Amino acid sequence: SPTVTAVRMPEGYAWTAWRAALAERGLHVGGSLGPLAGRVFRMGHMGTQANMEAMQNALAVMKDVLSR
Numbered sequence: 001s002p003t004v005t006a007v008r009m010p011e012g013y014a015w016t017a018w019r020a021a022l023a024e025r026g027l028h029v030g031g032s033l034g035p036l037a038g039r040v041f042r043m044g045h046m047g048t049q050a051n052m053e054a055m056q057n058a059l060a061v062m063k064d065v066l067s068r
Contacts, residue, residue: 003044003045003046004030004042004043004044004045004046005042005043005045006032006036006040006041006042007040007041007042007043008039008040009038009039009040009041010062010066014038015031015037015038015041018041018065019031019041021065022061022062022065025061025064025065026061027057027058027061027062029041029042029043030042030043030044043055043058
């Protein structure tokens with residue numbers, strides 16, 4: 001879908017811990033199902049999220065989580 005991007009889970013993180021760490025900082029992402037469950041997460045970029053500033057903020061949150 002051109003409205004979401006699937007991103008590989010960072011090494012060393014389980015899906016539940018990753019999702020919780022992002023949510024604590026206000027970033028909500030979707031998981032995956034089937035053979036990709038726990039291996040990728042989905043980032044939406046449509047509607048109000050369809051702008052560069054929103055995506056840069058999302059990337060900054062992920063960078064912050066990864067740097068801890």
